[in-house]
Structures are given as C-alpha cells and as structure tokens.
Amino acid sequence: MRRVAVVGAGMTAFGEHFGLGLKDLVPMAVTEMADSVEKGLDRADIQAAWFGELTTTDGFPSGILADSCGLLDIPVTRVENACATGNDAVRNATYAVGSGVVDVALVVGADKVRESSARSTFWEWAALTRDMAWDYPLGLVAPANFALHVARYLHESPATREHMAMVAVKNHRHAVSNPKAQLRFEITVEQALAAPMVVAPFGLYDCTPQSDGAAALLLVAEDVVDRYTDRPVWVRGVGLGLDRVMHQHKTDMTTFPPTVKAARAAYTMAGLGPDDIDVAEVHDCFTGVEMISYEDLGFAPRLGAYRLVEDGVTSVGGAKPVNPSGGLKAKGHPPGATGVAQCVELFEQLRGESHNQVDGARNALAHNVGGPTAVSAVTVLSVDRG
Amino acid sequence: MRRVAVVGAGMTAFGEHFGLGLKDLVPMAVTEMADSVEKGLDRADIQAAWFGELTTTDGFPSGILADSCGLLDIPVTRVENACATGNDAVRNATYAVGSGVVDVALVVGADKVRESSARSTFWEWAALTRDMAWDYPLGLVAPANFALHVARYLHESPATREHMAMVAVKNHRHAVSNPKAQLRFEITVEQALAAPMVVAPFGLYDCTPQSDGAAALLLVAEDVVDRYTDRPVWVRGVGLGLDRVMHQHKTDMTTFPPTVKAARAAYTMAGLGPDDIDVAEVHDCFTGVEMISYEDLGFAPRLGAYRLVEDGVTSVGGAKPVNPSGGLKAKGHPPGATGVAQCVELFEQLRGESHNQVDGARNALAHNVGGPTAVSAVTVLSVDRG
Incomplete structure (x- = not known):
C-alpha cells in the first residue's frame, strides 16, 4: 500500500450548538481544514469523502455532507461504528487512498445530539x-x-x-x-x-x-503530498x-x-x-x-x-x-x-x-x-x- | 490497485421473515456464501468485513455481524448509504483488498424491516x-x-x-x-x-x-484467488x-x-x-x-x-x-x-x-x-x- 498523509485538519468547537445543525457544523469544519492546508486546497481536487456520523438526526448523512459542502461530484460514504466511527472513517479512507484509486480524500466526522428539532437523539444513539x-x-x-x-x-x-x-x-x-x-x-x-x-x-x-460538533481531515497519497505541504503527518x-x-x-x-x-x-x-x-x-x-x-x-x-x-x-x-x-x-x-x-x-x-x-x-x-x-x-x- | 475477485456468494430468501431476526438472517447468508466457495473456505481466512445495513432495528450493526457469525477476531465496518448501501459496501471492501492490506474480505448486506419487535422500521428507514x-x-x-x-x-x-x-x-x-x-x-x-x-x-x-433478508460475498485478492476457485468473477x-x-x-x-x-x-x-x-x-x-x-x-x-x-x-x-x-x-x-x-x-x-x-x-x-x-x-x- 502506498503511504497516506494528513495534510489538513480542522474542527468546530465542541459544545451545545443549539443554533447550529449538521448542515452548519460540517462546512465549518471543512472550511477550517481547507484553510489549514499550507499550500492551499482547490476543493475540486477532492476525489472522494468518508463521513463518520452516528445519530442521523438531520436525515440522509452522505447527502448532507455533499450538499452542505457543495461537493456534489464526488462519492461520499457514510461509515458508522458506534463511538469508534471517527477513526474507522479514517481507516476506510486510508485504504482507498492507499489502494491507488483515490489521491485526495476528505474525512469528516460530525454529530448533532443536543436539542435536534427533528428527532430525539439520545435514544437513537x-x-x-x-x-x-x-x-x-x-x-x-x-x-x-x-x-x-x-x-x-x-x-x-x-x-x-x-x-x-x-x-x-x-x-x-x-x-x-x-x-x-x-x-x-x-x-x-x-x-x-x-x-x-x-x-x-x-x-x-x-x-x-454530550456535544454537537464536526471535524475534518484531508488525506492524500504520498505521490501528491508535495502539492499540499512540506510537513506531512503520515497515517x-x-x-x-x-x-x-x-x-x-x-x-x-x-x-x-x-x-x-x-x-x-x-x-x-x-x-x-x-x-x-x-x-x-x-x-x-x-x-x-x-x-x-x-x-x-x-x-x-x-x-x-x-x-x-x-x-x-x-x-x-x-x-x-x-x-x-x-x-x-x-x-x-x-x-x-x-x-x-x-x-x-x-x-x-x-x-x-x-x-x-x-x-x-x-x-x-x-x-x-x-x-x-x-x-x-x-x-x-x-x-x-x- | 491489484485485482479483486468474488469467489463466493450466498443469500437468504427475501421475504417477510416474521420468525427471523438479523442475527438469524446474517449467518444464513454467510453460510450459503461459504458453501459456494469451490475449494472451500476456512472462516479463519477472513481478515475483515464490511456490513451494509440501514435500519439498525436490532441495535449495533457491526457487532451483530461479528457476534452472530462468530467472527470476533476481524474488523467489521458498517457502511450506510441509503438504498445504495449494498454496492457501496462492495466498493469499500474492494478498495481495502485492492490496497494490499486485506487479502480476504467478507461483504454482507442485510436488513430486517418487517415486524421488528424492537423498533418501528418504516419510519426509521x-x-x-x-x-x-x-x-x-x-x-x-x-x-x-x-x-x-x-x-x-x-x-x-x-x-x-x-x-x-x-x-x-x-x-x-x-x-x-x-x-x-x-x-x-x-x-x-x-x-x-x-x-x-x-x-x-x-x-x-x-x-x-418491503422485505427482510441478507446476502454475502467473499472478495479476495488476485494473489490468493487460486486457493478458492479456478473460476473467479472479477470486480x-x-x-x-x-x-x-x-x-x-x-x-x-x-x-x-x-x-x-x-x-x-x-x-x-x-x-x-x-x-x-x-x-x-x-x-x-x-x-x-x-x-x-x-x-x-x-x-x-x-x-x-x-x-x-x-x-x-x-x-x-x-x-x-x-x-x-x-x-x-x-x-x-x-x-x-x-x-x-x-x-x-x-x-x-x-x-x-x-x-x-x-x-x-x-x-x-x-x-x-x-x-x-x-x-x-x-x-x-x-x-x-x-
């Protein structure tokens, strides 16, 4: 498997975001991640995404990520593995980048569990x-x-x-x-x-x-890492x-x-x-x-x-x-x-x-x-x- | 990416299985899949699994697969992508096998939507x-x-x-x-x-x-395909x-x-x-x-x-x-x-x-x-x- 690097990372504050939903939190984390990429990120570079989300309080998770971030031309997979969801999303994205099929992958984790208008969340979770x-x-x-x-x-x-x-x-x-x-x-x-x-x-x-929040990482293949940073963090x-x-x-x-x-x-x-x-x-x-x-x-x-x-x-x-x-x-x-x-x-x-x-x-x-x-x-x- | 083959496939009948839950349907599909592998399958060969499951009527999906099939020593990732869940589980397993990290992967898709005792499922879905x-x-x-x-x-x-x-x-x-x-x-x-x-x-x-049922595939890397069949179906x-x-x-x-x-x-x-x-x-x-x-x-x-x-x-x-x-x-x-x-x-x-x-x-x-x-x-x- 070829090497995989993290070249960008961002997150919202974690807390009781009563005024924000998943559709707000996810793009906030993705924007902070994009801003952290040293040599800049053209979002059109992103070829695929993995989304760790547990409680589905806002409905169809993959679509929420694609829609709220304007990433409609890439595949988005929702990964769910109880409270191990986040690191399992990283793991699945790592395999896809390592396989050679994807050069630049977005990993997002998010949940909205406080005061969702749509559904009771504690019991869902x-x-x-x-x-x-x-x-x-x-x-x-x-x-x-x-x-x-x-x-x-x-x-x-x-x-x-x-x-x-x-x-x-x-x-x-x-x-x-x-x-x-x-x-x-x-x-x-x-x-x-x-x-x-x-x-x-x-x-x-x-x-x-219990908290609301989102976090995002950019994973890239060793072949393209130099486009994004001279200081990669390797998975x-x-x-x-x-x-x-x-x-x-x-x-x-x-x-x-x-x-x-x-x-x-x-x-x-x-x-x-x-x-x-x-x-x-x-x-x-x-x-x-x-x-x-x-x-x-x-x-x-x-x-x-x-x-x-x-x-x-x-x-x-x-x-x-x-x-x-x-x-x-x-x-x-x-x-x-x-x-x-x-x-x-x-x-x-x-x-x-x-x-x-x-x-x-x-x-x-x-x-x-x-x-x-x-x-x-x-x-x-x-x-x-x- | 190295080539990935399907070497086994099985499924339950689809229908209203009022007497069966996910914990019954999943191992039934996996057993039929194992029986279809021409040269036989030692279940200890399975290195990782991907589980497509939507409605979570029986609780923690990854664990249900591991537990009901006795596959406790391998990682299981739940993939969910609405009604595209099944083929997206195949896609994620393909990347993992293609990457070189996993040689033998199990893909299972299942749902129990008729008369679950635990939760209303139509509205969940x-x-x-x-x-x-x-x-x-x-x-x-x-x-x-x-x-x-x-x-x-x-x-x-x-x-x-x-x-x-x-x-x-x-x-x-x-x-x-x-x-x-x-x-x-x-x-x-x-x-x-x-x-x-x-x-x-x-x-x-x-x-x-609306139906209850489960289906299973065995995906293997080209390097090991000969152990399982002389008639691989390639992904x-x-x-x-x-x-x-x-x-x-x-x-x-x-x-x-x-x-x-x-x-x-x-x-x-x-x-x-x-x-x-x-x-x-x-x-x-x-x-x-x-x-x-x-x-x-x-x-x-x-x-x-x-x-x-x-x-x-x-x-x-x-x-x-x-x-x-x-x-x-x-x-x-x-x-x-x-x-x-x-x-x-x-x-x-x-x-x-x-x-x-x-x-x-x-x-x-x-x-x-x-x-x-x-x-x-x-x-x-x-x-x-x-």
Missing part, C-alpha cells in the same frame, strides 16, 4: 449502539454499560475513585487552553468525588458531556477490533479486547509499539475507561494504570501525555466527530502547533472504544523528524 | 434516507419522492403507465424461477394497470415490496455518485445524476462501456425508476427506454436482460441487502449457474439508486472467457 433484544431493554445504556466494567476494574486493581477523579482533573486542566473544548474549567479531586452520582462508580465529573497504522456485544458473553470485564485487537493491528502496520508513542488521545467517555485503555493500549501493565495517574505520566509535561486536548471528558463528545477530532488534535501536536503542545512529539495515537464495549478503532500518526 | 428539515416533513417518503420524478418522466418521454406495467410483468416473470424471490407469481399488464394506486403514477404493482469497476438532497434543488427530474456519475466511475475503472454489459441488475424500487435508469446507465438513449421495454430487449432472451432475478420489484428489497444480493445474482449469472441464466454472459452490472434520489452505486463484474 443508545439504541444504535446496544443490543436491542437483551442489553438495551435491561437498561444497559452507555453509562450503565461502562459502569459494569469499571466497577469490576476498581475491585480487581489498586485503582480507586480518587484515581478516576485525578483523570478528570487532568483532562479538565488540559482543556482550559483548548479553544475548541466544551468544558474549559479546572476542577479539583474533592469536587469530582463530591459530585452527584450518575451510576456507580461514575460521578458527574467521571462522565463526558502509519490503522486498526479496528471487535468483541461480543452482550455483556453476559464477555469473559473479563476489566479489559476491552477490541482495543487490544485494534492497537495490535495499528502498531503492526506502523511498525511501532506503545513505547514509541509520544502523545495519545484516548477514549475517556468515562474516566475509568481511560485507565483501562492505558493497559489495553500497552501504556501500562495490567491493573497498573493507577501508577501513571499518580505519577503524572499522562499529564502534559509527563512522559506520555494523554488527552492534551481535554479528551472526551472536557473537550466534548459528538460521537461521529470524536475520532476525527482526536486526529485533528494529534495533527497539530505533530506539527508543533497545539494549544497544549507536547514537546518533540513524533508518534501519536488516537483511540476510540464504543458500542457495548464491543468495538475499538486506533490510528497511529507520525512525522519524519531529522 | 424513511427518516434516515430523506432530508429531515424540509422534504420529509412535507411528505416526501420514498414513493412520493420517486413519483415526482416518474410523473415528470412520463410527461417528457413517450413512455406511459403501460410501459411501467410491462416492466412489472417482466420482473415478476423473471422471479418465478428464483427460489429466493419474494413475489414468485406472474401478473398481466391489465392487472398492473387495474391495481390500487399507491401514489400517482405508481399502482401497487409498480412498487417493490472490474466500482462507482458511487451523489446529487443534491432536496427536490427543489434538482435541475431535471427525468434523470438521476448520481447514476450517471456512479456508472461513469465504474465503467472507467472497468475499461468497459454500457454496450459491453451482457446482464444487469438495476434498481427498480418503482418500475419507472428502472426505465429512467436504462438511460442513466447508457443502455438506452435519452427518453428512449420505452423502446427497450416494448421490444423485449431487457427480458431474459433479449439482447440486454435486466433483473433476471426479478429485481427489487419481485425478488424483494431489504435495503442494506439489495446491492449485495444483486452481485450474488450476477456472480451466478457469470458462472453460468443462475436460475434464469443469460447465455454467455461475460460482463455484468449492478446498480442502486437511493436516498432522496441523491445517491447511486454501480458495480461492474466480469469473467475471463476463452
């Missing part, structure tokens, strides 16, 4: 991402679903609710300097622990907010992993096998391992999920994530910063947009242009885990440095 | 495939939407409701010998014209039924095209620009033209749509489709048989499955094994047009013949 015959009727919406895992994880590991609170504090602190983040305020461990309980062991500050590895959907079939609640599989695929394709990763955006839909993911991604030994938190390893300034953007926890989580927005953050990190820069970052990893903890997507990005 | 702000609230569900086009088409062209009835008669006749078809009975032109009106100009027999071309979503923005109601774009892309990639196509499965969700599509695909001159119908050109036995399976009209239409099932039919046609064989067929075309007539996908398949 929940129903789409669960098993509808068993888990969902029993009440396994996302917080309850992840809570089962994290409750068991706290039982098995030395980690405590205090460690989860420390993850929330870290990600809130990271978000303060991010102009695109939804929750740009610091919190304390005491505040997090005292917050109202959502579902044990998750208090309010352990949970991501070194992509991976997607699945697991059983229903919780009675899961053999170990303290790990997410889809992440292990997706990371293995992405690391293998990249020729890199967890120790090579300088900065990561990790799916912290709930604080405990970030900790479990440290282990599944190979950043920490089994049941040892708490040490990274205690030692500040994953704070910006530490050895392996995680979620310098604020993460889902504080940047926000429009599900279709999240994975693409992680890559937007890492594109800026690898070019040394982030609001919360990790010095000298060369290799970066984006990670989603979603659905009923049954799917994960991982993308590894790198820059060549002299 | 309608809402997902329309613009929700304007067209849908004004009543533009699929029959009304296509009726606007075909009413204008009947006004502009010499075609009449009698020609539409002749298309219905042809496709019903074709379905009689197809054990997988939903409506296996012949009708007469008189019956079609006398049937109750659904939405002018569509009577009952101008409309596809010669894939194409996807879009158009504006809302009807007030369409410039000509008598043609579907997405089909023109998708066909151009697929023909170009294949190095073939419409005259090279020996047999086609064309998206006849309504009879008039089959006629408009003859023109958009290049089978007939502009406004000249009626002649192909009058002259029997598109009947089996004619020069360019269309919908030997019975088409959506009589075989049925589970939206996510339809495009994949078209390729199942054409795989059998190109191997000389169809229930309604077109003698000597070498090149075949599958076509979907969907959403608010805003998306089309086309696949061109070929066999090498001495």
